[in-house]
Amino acid sequence: MNAVFERRLRRMRARMLVRQWNYKQLRHSRGSWFRLRRALAHAREAFAISADAAQQLLAEGHRVEPVGAELAPPKRIVLVSSARVARIASARPLTVSLNAELLAAECLALVPFVEDSIHVGRQREG
Amino acid sequence: MVFRDRLLATIRAARPVLEAEGVVVVGSEVPNLLEPDAAATLVVSQDLDLGVLVEHHAAVKARLPELRDFEPSADEPSVWTPRSPELLELNFLGMDPKQEPDDAYVFDDDRLPLLVFGALSLISAGDELRIAEVRVRLPRPAGVLLEKLITDRTGEKGERDLLVALGLLTVADPADLADLERAYGRLRPELQHTVRSSLTILSLLAPRAGMPDPRPRREDVAALLRRLEAAEVDR
Numbered sequence: 364m365n366a367v368f369e370r371r372l373r374r375m376r377a378r379m380l381v382r383q384w385n386y387k388q389l390r391h392s393r394g395s396w397f398r399l400r401r402a403l404a405h406a407r408e409a410f411a412i413s414a415d416a417a418q419q420l421l422a423e424g425h426r427v428e429p430v431g432a433e434l435a436p437p438k439r440i441v442l443v444s445s446a447r448v449a450r451i452a453s454a455r456p457l458t459v460s461l462n463a464e465l466l467a468a469e470c471l472a473l474v475p476f477v478e479d480s481i482h483v484g485r486q487r488e489g
Numbered sequence: 490m491v492f493r494d495r496l497l498a499t500i501r502a503a504r505p506v507l508e509a510e511g512v513v514v515v516g517s518e519v520p521n522l523l524e525p526d527a528a529a530t531l532v533v534s535q536d537l538d539l540g541v542l543v544e545h546h547a548a549v550k551a552r553l554p555e556l557r558d559f560e561p562s563a564d565e566p567s568v569w570t571p572r573s574p575e576l577l578e579l580n581f582l583g584m585d586p587k588q589e590p591d592d593a594y595v596f597d598d599d600r601l602p603l604l605v606f607g608a609l610s611l612i613s614a615g616d617e618l619r620i621a622e623v624r625v626r627l628p629r630p631a632g633v634l635l636e637k638l639i640t641d642r643t644g645e646k647g648e649r650d651l652l653v654a655l656g657l658l659t660v661a662d663p664a665d666l667a668d669l670e671r672a673y674g675r676l677r678p679e680l681q682h683t684v685r686s687s688l689t690i691l692s693l694l695a696p697r698a699g700m701p702d703p704r705p706r707r708e709d710v711a712a713l714l715r716r717l718e719a720a721e722v723d724r
Contacts, residue, residue: 376593389682400686400692
């Protein structure tokens with residue numbers, strides 16, 4: 364067999380093994396990056412917010428993205444509507460990507476593309 | 490020379506193999522050629538990927554002597570390099586519909602050896618278009634989209650694959666997305682996860698020169714992700 368093909372096949376099979384292993388670990392910490400990316404992928408906008416603002420949102424019944432608790436240090440990631448985030452004085456807009464600024468933020472507010480699951484136990488924000 | 494002219498000149502020069510039975514254009518040129526009038530505004534690349542069904546390998550090989558504007562690459566066994574800088578490379582890839590999507594094997598041959606990628610088994614032939622006076626068989630967009638999303642390469646190659654998937658999403662119509670959902674439903678759970686994982690990566694990518702800009706299409710990516718997640722819940 365051609366050496367170039369042989370090398371490529373070997374690399375591909377190694378990647379598949381890693382993929383299988385990652386999939387088996389999905390429910391554990393290995394899956395945290397996927398869950399964080401998923402939360403961000405569903406978000407139209409992201410904002411860094413203060414701890415007080417995050418606390419207030421929780422008190423209002425806004426839904427928390429559980430993946431925030433899996434990170435070290437943990438983050439509070441709260442789902443909000445664009446109308447609600449506009450009323451948060453501390454809200455600082457961030458690029459929705461895995462950038463340093465977003466990863467460094469202790470509290471994040473995410474505005475989902477579909478705003479029907481923002482509140483705990485409610486279908487639609489009133 | 491603008492990119493579209495290079496692509497069309499390559500298609501003209503590759504006519505002997507493009508019109509052979511069992512050859513389908515795959516890879517990054519597919520979204521370009523699926524644009525109206527093959528506008529080729531979505532992806533700039535250096536090669537034209539040609540999927541060869543292994544059962545038709547002999548017929549394609551027989552056409553190689555007619556490829557006068559290309560010669561076999563000294564480094565890459567399945568690549569034919571152009572004799573003119575105004576053409577793109579031809580990259581031959583093996584396709585075997587019976588193969589598992591996460592497997593690969595080598596189809597050995599002295600003249601046209603092929604790496605047969607299992608992910609290409611998701612691709613089925615679509616419309617035959619006449620482009621630059623050449624009959625070009627294009628794949629159905631859903632299969633190529635899925636292939637790009639399960640390929641799971643890393644680094645620059647991986648990002649380019651995902652942005653090609655975005656280009657396909659740009660030209661896909663509702664019937665293509667329904668096709669994609671059905672094909673997704675037939676994948677093993679691990680590969681389904683890879684598709685969803687790739688979509689989350691695509692959604693967060695930065696723009697790259699010569700590729701579709703993911704930022705204005707994030708909502709479409711999220712909608713597709715939601716649709717596939719809903720399909721999971723429904724099962």
